[in-house]
Amino acid sequence: MLSELDQKSAVADKLVITDSDFEKFRDFFYRKTGIKFENSKRYFVDKRLIDRITATETESFRQYFSFMRFQASGHEQQALINAMTVNETYFYREEYQFECLVENVMNEIAASKRPGDTIRIWSIPSSTGEEPYSIGLYLLEKWPQLDNFEVEIVSSDIDSNVLDKCAQGIYNERSVSGLPARVLKKYFTQIGVGKYQISIDLREAVKFTQVNLAQPTQTRAYRGFDVVFCRNLLIYFDDASRRNAADVFYDALLPNGFVFLGHSESMSRISSLYKVRKFPKAMVYQKPA
Template sequence: MVIRPVAPAGNGAVPLSTGDLEEICAIIYKRSGMVFGETKRYYIERRITDLIDQRQAHSVRNYISILRSDLNETELLINSFTVNETYFYREQHQLACLSNSILPDIIRKKGPGDRIRIWSMPCSSGEEPYSIAIWLLENWPLVDAYNIEIVGSDIDTAILRHAVDGYFGQRSLSRLSPEIRDRYFEREVDQQRQLIRDLRESVTFAKGNIVDRQSLGALGRFDVIFCRNLLIYFDEAAREMAARNIHELLNPGGYVCLGHTESMSRISETFEAVRFPDAIVYREAVRLSDG
């Protein structure tokens, strides 16, 4: 039997039938919790066309068959659909809240030298967790008095490799002052600067899927969790699952920082909003006893 490639649509992308679109979106949702559908058809068709070409699958059905049988291919599919738009010192008010309010509260129950664990999920290409490390070095006088562990996680394995390498262009660095850029980054080469080795080694990176508890099992628990601008891509069921997993990974008295358009209070009753001078964040809700 000869398989004839599907002719691209006018926009250069292979057109998807309604059934193919739904099947691909179901695979993405099952593996990542991200919701895609008819309103994102153009976006989906462009990426599926690229993946069909890379795999030399020749047709949409062939490519879906590969997805069904090859977990590595599903991982590449998820990588192609993740959004990695970020930059250093994004939502800086939350970083100020971290040093001015969150950490001072956390260390009330800790002693010098104790461990403080901070998780950035999704960490994208590294700007998120590296920003935390730089901010604390620059703005928290007690940074050397505690054992601070910063972990960055993302479902996108390709972007994690980029994060480990630590190369960043001018767009990523645009919010940093020239002094900070010169202090923490090597000289520019080919319009990119590499983060200095000490800072690259100060952050641990690990693959993680916020809606898959099993994938998070080895990460341990954290005092502060940054999960910004991720839940907006989920439906209600996936958001509730993510909230449960975040709750399980949070130490008692710990804090969660979401994106400015997100609200944990609308998702889960296990969290309550805390209004600090710099930002609104979330922590485990205090439940009053019946007696």
């Protein structure tokens, strides 16, 4: 007699995602998230669709697709989004941009504020938290004016599962391998073999929220930021979704606010709303006053 696991595996082996199924799913997912899967991602998409069909005990793509779209709670739609989004990062990734933040951008922002004012930073996507926590670490270690201002870090992601991981702040050796040994020892506690948890102070310093950039009802609340970090997200979008993201960030920023993008991304090819600022270590995009 087959075990329940073996039975599910046997069912999964018989499931097939047709070209028509893939197109239908791709169009739906694009409308919901702004992320468009190319044909080169077929294996990735098919595997995760079959995983969700099996997990929900539906019998075909057609049955699953109908169940997912019309489920009143929306839980399965979120589970599908979680399954399809990639979260791959590590601490101090593209470190030169953090250096630019503390050596140039934060000082320029501080010059326009009074001591005690709040400087707000929005980091999206959160992934598993390395990005916003890297911002916090760099400010603590490298920005001399930190004690003169209140700094608020908000970090958002479309994936509800990773937000729980962010709040726990537990990382493996690969995630922390780029940190100086002194920083690792000062701000992390080793909680097992190859596992490190970031300090409670840093966990409480970052507010994690769920946001879908393609949904105006969710992004409308994000206003009054001085800096937006959005690195290596727009590469998953098409031109229309990138323009939408640029508009969302523009509305979220205060006048003279800054946007950091990933090294392979360029706001100049997306939107004419921003001006390019070339600092010694990085190029950043600024909302005009």
